[in-house]
Amino acid sequence: MTVTRLHSPLDRLLDEAQRALETTLGNPSAQRPYPAATTPEIALDPAERRHAAGLMRINHVGEVCAQALYSGQAAVARDPATRAHLLHAAQEETDHLAWCARRLRELDSRPSLLNPLWYSGSYAIGVLAGLRGDGWNLGFVVETERQVEAHLDEHLDILPPADLRSRDVLQVMKADEARHADQAEDAGARTLPFPIPGVMQFASQVMKTVAYRL
Ligand SMILES: [Fe+2]
Ligand SMILES: [Fe+2]
Numbered sequence: 001m002t003v004t005r006l007h008s009p010l011d012r013l014l015d016e017a018q019r020a021l022e023t024t025l026g027n028p029s030a031q032r033p034y035p036a037a038t039t040p041e042i043a044l045d046p047a048e049r050r051h052a053a054g055l056m057r058i059n060h061v062g063e064v065c066a067q068a069l070y071s072g073q074a075a076v077a078r079d080p081a082t083r084a085h086l087l088h089a090a091q092e093e094t095d096h097l098a099w100c101a102r103r104l105r106e107l108d109s110r111p112s113l114l115n116p117l118w119y120s121g122s123y124a125i126g127v128l129a130g131l132r133g134d135g136w137n138l139g140f141v142v143e144t145e146r147q148v149e150a151h152l153d154e155h156l157d158i159l160p161p162a163d164l165r166s167r168d169v170l171q172v173m174k175a176d177e178a179r180h181a182d183q184a185e186d187a188g189a190r191t192l193p194f195p196i197p198g199v200m201q202f203a204s205q206v207m208k209t210v211a212y213r214l
Helices: 009-024 046-076 080-106 115-131 134-158 164-186 196-211
Strands: none
Touching: 009 046, 009 115, 046 080, 046 115, 046 134, 046 164, 046 196, 080 134, 080 164, 115 134, 115 196, 134 164, 134 196
């Protein structure tokens, strides 16, 4: 006899809580190899090391926020295909999360202490976006990925030149984010209207300023 188990709201809530804890406090493992595995580690002076760690902490927070945003959107998505797209997108960011965490350890640093706060804020934004409908959901994915891609570009410019390992991680992430945006566009994303992209940019600027230090 086959028993089909329906997910109750409580199951869903527990799934969400588990994902939040794994993302913010756990140690997620990557499915793909570490992009800097064979890249030489060149000694950085203490100031360069601190700067590189600050940038990688921002990138780690960016991935926490992307996961939270997509999970929040998926929780209220109406179309199962959109929901699957969002959960898959969140899953793919796990590699990025694990790689940034590893690079932070290599730089003798740590992820942001405020990750639970970044996660809950982004999750709430994801739920609000998701309630607007599925075309909007995908529009948020496109805007998030394009903004992350742009800030990765900026970080590639300002990383200490000798930090080849962080650079290799960011290059692969940047190519992935561009692909994520293209996939969401192909799946029917709507262009987000004024002032939403600007508000998202402002929120991410606040996050970057704080996460560089904390
Ligand atoms: Fe990512
Ligand atoms: Fe992405």
